[in-house]
Amino acid sequence: MTSTTPTLAERFDPKMLATLEGLDFKARYVMEGFLTGLHDSPFHGFSVEFSDYRNYQPGDDLRHLDWRLYARSDRLCIKRYMQETNVRFYLVCDTSASMDYRGSGAWGSKLDCAKVLGAALTWFLLKQNDAAGMLTVSGLAEVPEFIRPSQRPTQFGLILRQLELLRPAGEACLSRLLQHAARLVHRRSVILFFSDLLEPSAEVELGLKQLRFLGHEVLVFQVLDRDELEFPFTEPRVFEDLETGVRRVVSPAVVRQQYLDRFNGFMAPYYALFRQLEIPHCLVRTDENPWHALALFLAQRKRYC
Amino acid sequence: MPLSFLNPLIWLGALAVAAPLWLHLRRKQETQLHRFSALRFLEDQPAPRRSPWRPRHLLLLAVRVLALALILAGFAWPYLRGANTLPIRESRVYVLDNTLSRQADGGFFVDRAALLKELNRAGNDLQVAVVELTSVPRIVAGFADDRQTADQRIRELQPSFERGSYLAAFRQANALLNNSLGDKKRIILLGDNQENQWNENIDTPPFLRQVDLDLPKTPAPELPNLSLSEPRVQRIFLGDKSLVNFTVKLTHSGPAKTANCLVLVNGQTILNRSVDLEQQPETLMLQAQWEAEPSAWLKGEASVQGDPDALPGDNRVFFSLAPVVEGKVAVLAQSSYLRLALSPDIMRGEWAARFLQPGNLAAELAGTEDADVLCLESGYLQSAEVRKVLWHYLTNGRGVLLLVNRLTPGGDACLRELGFEPEGTFQAEEDNPDSFQFVFFNHAIFHPFLSSDYGNLMEIRLTDYARLRASAALPLVFSQRGAPLFFQSTKFPGKLFVAAFGLDREHSSWPIHQSFIPFLDLTLQAARLEDTTPASFEPAEVAQWQLPAGSTASEVVLRAGDHEIERAPVEHGRVRLRLPGQPGLYPVTFDDRQQVERIFSVNPSPKESRLVYVDVPAAPKLWQIEGRRGSVQEEASPVRGQVRLAGVLQQRLWWWMMLGGLLALLLEMELAGRKRQTA
Numbered sequence: 001m002t003s004t005t006p007t008l009a010e011r012f013d014p015k016m017l018a019t020l021e022g023l024d025f026k027a028r029y030v031m032e033g034f035l036t037g038l039h040d041s042p043f044h045g046f047s048v049e050f051s052d053y054r055n056y057q058p059g060d061d062l063r064h065l066d067w068r069l070y071a072r073s074d075r076l077c078i079k080r081y082m083q084e085t086n087v088r089f090y091l092v093c094d095t096s097a098s099m100d101y102r103g104s105g106a107w108g109s110k111l112d113c114a115k116v117l118g119a120a121l122t123w124f125l126l127k128q129n130d131a132a133g134m135l136t137v138s139g140l141a142e143v144p145e146f147i148r149p150s151q152r153p154t155q156f157g158l159i160l161r162q163l164e165l166l167r168p169a170g171e172a173c174l175s176r177l178l179q180h181a182a183r184l185v186h187r188r189s190v191i192l193f194f195s196d197l198l199e200p201s202a203e204v205e206l207g208l209k210q211l212r213f214l215g216h217e218v219l220v221f222q223v224l225d226r227d228e229l230e231f232p233f234t235e236p237r238v239f240e241d242l243e244t245g246v247r248r249v250v251s252p253a254v255v256r257q258q259y260l261d262r263f264n265g266f267m268a269p270y271y272a273l274f275r276q277l278e279i280p281h282c283l284v285r286t287d288e289n290p291w292h293a294l295a296l297f298l299a300q301r302k303r304y305c
Numbered sequence: 306m307p308l309s310f311l312n313p314l315i316w317l318g319a320l321a322v323a324a325p326l327w328l329h330l331r332r333k334q335e336t337q338l339h340r341f342s343a344l345r346f347l348e349d350q351p352a353p354r355r356s357p358w359r360p361r362h363l364l365l366l367a368v369r370v371l372a373l374a375l376i377l378a379g380f381a382w383p384y385l386r387g388a389n390t391l392p393i394r395e396s397r398v399y400v401l402d403n404t405l406s407r408q409a410d411g412g413f414f415v416d417r418a419a420l421l422k423e424l425n426r427a428g429n430d431l432q433v434a435v436v437e438l439t440s441v442p443r444i445v446a447g448f449a450d451d452r453q454t455a456d457q458r459i460r461e462l463q464p465s466f467e468r469g470s471y472l473a474a475f476r477q478a479n480a481l482l483n484n485s486l487g488d489k490k491r492i493i494l495l496g497d498n499q500e501n502q503w504n505e506n507i508d509t510p511p512f513l514r515q516v517d518l519d520l521p522k523t524p525a526p527e528l529p530n531l532s533l534s535e536p537r538v539q540r541i542f543l544g545d546k547s548l549v550n551f552t553v554k555l556t557h558s559g560p561a562k563t564a565n566c567l568v569l570v571n572g573q574t575i576l577n578r579s580v581d582l583e584q585q586p587e588t589l590m591l592q593a594q595w596e597a598e599p600s601a602w603l604k605g606e607a608s609v610q611g612d613p614d615a616l617p618g619d620n621r622v623f624f625s626l627a628p629v630v631e632g633k634v635a636v637l638a639q640s641s642y643l644r645l646a647l648s649p650d651i652m653r654g655e656w657a658a659r660f661l662q663p664g665n666l667a668a669e670l671a672g673t674e675d676a677d678v679l680c681l682e683s684g685y686l687q688s689a690e691v692r693k694v695l696w697h698y699l700t701n702g703r704g705v706l707l708l709v710n711r712l713t714p715g716g717d718a719c720l721r722e723l724g725f726e727p728e729g730t731f732q733a734e735e736d737n738p739d740s741f742q743f744v745f746f747n748h749a750i751f752h753p754f755l756s757s758d759y760g761n762l763m764e765i766r767l768t769d770y771a772r773l774r775a776s777a778a779l780p781l782v783f784s785q786r787g788a789p790l791f792f793q794s795t796k797f798p799g800k801l802f803v804a805a806f807g808l809d810r811e812h813s814s815w816p817i818h819q820s821f822i823p824f825l826d827l828t829l830q831a832a833r834l835e836d837t838t839p840a841s842f843e844p845a846e847v848a849q850w851q852l853p854a855g856s857t858a859s860e861v862v863l864r865a866g867d868h869e870i871e872r873a874p875v876e877h878g879r880v881r882l883r884l885p886g887q888p889g890l891y892p893v894t895f896d897d898r899q900q901v902e903r904i905f906s907v908n909p910s911p912k913e914s915r916l917v918y919v920d921v922p923a924a925p926k927l928w929q930i931e932g933r934r935g936s937v938q939e940e941a942s943p944v945r946g947q948v949r950l951a952g953v954l955q956q957r958l959w960w961w962m963m964l965g966g967l968l969a970l971l972l973e974m975e976l977a978g979r980k981r982q983t984a
Contacts, residue, residue, distance in 0.1 A: 101342035110342075198343060228343045241344035248350040255347060262346040 053077040088149040089125050091118045091134045094195035097243040100168035103227035106286035110223040113286045114194035115163045122159050134159050137173050144180040171243045172199035178207025188215040197222050201269040218279045226287045231259045318380035365976050372969035379962035394430040396487030398478035402438045402496025405466045405913035409528050409615040413464045416495035434481045438474040440467040440845040465886050466844040468910040472506035493519040501912050503922035514930045523918040529559020531611045532619040532914035538626045541823050542655050547599040550753045553607050555589040557582050564611035592756050599629035604890050619914040623890045625904035635676035637661045640808045642816030646825050666690045678704040678832045686716035699797040704832025709771045710807025724777040724796050738766040743783040750827045760820030767813045770806035800832045841906045844886045852878050858895035
């Protein structure tokens with residue numbers, strides 16, 4: 001018997017997402033943008049929010065002269081303001097075959113979980129007038145699928161459809177994705193990265209460093225299944241690798257500790273790299289409610305900002 | 306029993322056997338395998354090895370073996386059983402002649418009994434189909450029908466009065482044989498080998514490929530028969546009298562010496578007399594005449610009785626006659642005899658004459674007062690307006706009776722336009738006048754003059770007439786000197802009758818002859834625009850009827866007595882009716898009204914009354930195509946007919962075994978699912 005898998009739109013619950021209303025998602029760095037919003041811009045202009053003073057230079061517009069200060073201190077100073085702008089966000093999703101794994105206690109595969117998180121963040125970002133785009137690589141294709149960031153309301157549907165079309169296939173593609181992101185994303189943006197990170201960190205390190213060097217902010221959502229984190233199997237069986245098709249006869253009770261050690265050892269360089277590059281990292285488990293993880297992450301980001 | 310790998314059933318069975326095996330092996334693999342994403346952390350574990358086979362899950366194995374066994378047995382059953390799956394030795398189509406002629410001496414019942422006997426005797430290796438030969442050949446039993454059904458349908462057949470075509474029946478039988486399975490193909494005709502049936506399709510190209518024909522043995526070359534056919538009825542007015550003239554053809558063959566003829570009209574006996582047949586020609590024309598109310602429908606039947614008579618079914622004919630509707634005739638003639646004959650005193654109730662004035666033809670040209678027929682003397686054709694009136698009548702589909710009493714330059718030109726070439730006039734000496742020599746008595750105008758009651762046309766004398774040569778007209782009367790005297794033109798929408806003489810004493814003695822008034826009446830009736838749909842049909846014939854102009858009927862109802870037989874929609878003023886198979890009179894009404902618009906008479910075909918037979922007809926030899934038997938179809942399908950699918954599907958046990966196999970498979974799936982869940 002097969003049950004009908006609910007579509008992403010059906011799984012997407014706005015009521016649950018409403019719990020995130022109070023959280024401001026601000027970029028850590030001041031970004032350039034076109035429209036006035038919540039994020040600070042490095043360009044000083046003349047708008048509502050005051051920034052600081054500078055001395056008057058001949059040729060400055062007298063309208064911005066602070067006459068009160070001149071009356072108080074007999075100094076000619078020009079008022080400077082902070083121009084508020086919007087941020088450009090990119091969803092970058094790993095679609096390797098390993099993302100297809102779904103353990104017995106999970107509510108969906110890792111890719112399903114990444115899709116839900118991506119959709120939620122897109123909705124949230126578009127709601128606060130930010131521009132959202134997307135970058136993926138389907139299966140074995142060399143050419144990435146790129147959605148230019150936009151803040152139009154129709155962008156949410158466009159990204160949602162693209163998320164629905166994602167199918168897990170092929171081997172690890174993290175490094176490829178990062179290279180494409182570095183090549184295609186020009187302006188300083190926030191890159192939301194969804195992956196299980198089951199690829200050696202050495203291959204990924206260069207890509208992440210390149211993105212940070214270009215001034216982009218990177219946020220990593222690591223999606224993992226309980227089976228991967230805890231290896232709870234008991235009966236001996238044949239394991240087949242989702243990406244390579246290699247099979248192994250395993251007695252889980254014997255190798256569990258060994259597995260966990262290796263898994264944690266594999267992830268340690270990643271965590272070090274994230275700290276080094278100041279990349280926020282959030283672990284999302286497929287057997288837990290993803291909204292809790294998302295809310296927790298946004299709260300951490302708020303404090304950080 | 307030979308089996309071949311080209312047989313599709315073999316492949317179907319192999320597929321059914323392979324399915325549970327594949328399911329078993331696939332599930333076995335699935336239950337032991339776990340697809341995992343983080344296998345990289347288990348790299349030093351050993352690679353899997355094939356474990357030795359040992360029986361596990363014995364219940365599951367038993368169910369699978371049972372499913373296999375049942376499916377195998379199901380597919381093997383038709384071969385093991387064999388009873389209904391013998392190779393088809395022969396496919397046979399019986400053509401049962403159910404035309405009227407086959408009623409002679411009870412031939413149809415003999416054939417039907419023989420067919421039932423053959424059907425019961427036929428083995429399982431024989432395919433049998435039956436085609437009934439009527440006006441439209443009908444498949445009574447196909448190859449797929451079981452014997453019991455075929456038997457029942459054949460017993461329900463009743464003798465018909467229809468005429469059918471051997472050719473159509475053989476084509477139908479051949480179409481059946483083209484889809485048959487037998488190694489041999491055969492058509493068996495159960496009929497009478499009627500001569501005119503075989504001769505009418507002798508030029509048909511061959512179409513029976515490798516089909517054997519069995520034709521009946523004809524016991525006698527001819528059977529005695531009395532029959533009536535071609536009833537014709539007409540109204541004639543003689544003075545104040547409204548008469549009905551009736552003729553019918555009596556055909557006799559065989560030793561019958563006398564026959565009793567009976568004519569019933571509207572429930573009254575008109576004629577009941579004995580006719581002497583000895584020393585008489587084979588065909589006699591019987592005639593009767595009586596007075597009848599002109600405003601009422603006339604419904605009648607004629608019958609003949611005599612002995613010996615092998616076919617009583619053709620002894621009765623039916624006829625009908627519509628009430629008279631007064632016609633209008635416009636007259637532009639000086640002949641006092643003609644004017645007198647058309648006066649109200651003579652033609653009251655039937656024709657209303659309007660005498661035109663040559664100087665006042667505007668109303669005629671305007672078309673507001675069109676008459677049914679224009680009666681015109683050629684002397685008036687000098688006038689351009691008269692010529693316009695003539696063309697007006699002809700192009701509007703109305704009738705014209707043109708009397709060529711004088712040839713004039715203007716009149717000659719008009720006659721040429723009408724298709725007649727004037728070649729001068731003939732004037733006979735007073736003591737040596739010309740007379741009628743040949744009259745086309747089959748024409749409706751002259752048919753009643755076969756009876757001497759209306760006068761002898763040969764007594765008419767002609768002294769002055771025009772010599773006309775017609776290219777597009779049918780001469781109906783010739784003079785003694787060979788000149789055509791009376792024509793019917795076929796060139797115009799309206800009917801044009803042309804007499805080469807005037808109706809005055811200086812031209813002819815006809816105006817004072819007793820046949821003049823009937824002739825004039827019949828000519829005007831023939832010229833009148835009327836419904837051309839025939840009123841007499843053969844059994845089961847399809848009638849196409851063009852309804853009268855201005856009719857608003859949406860449906861036409863064919864009735865038999867009080868009950869309705871058929872209701873047909875009117876499309877573009879036309880209606881299509883299929884008449885019943887039984888002879889009789891069938892009134893026609895419009896929509897839900899009760900007023901009778903037409904009465905169709907259905908009478909058997911006269912050809913069916915011709916009980917002459919042939920021993921060895923030539924047509925079947927021409928229809929057959931010779932060739933090596935089985936060269937075409939057997940090459941195309943080498944295993945054809947070894948297992949008959951219909952025979953297999955009819956075996957109940959086969960179905961039970963297949964059903965059991967499928968149920969076992971379902972049970973196996975359920976058990977396997979539970980096993981996997983437990984694992």
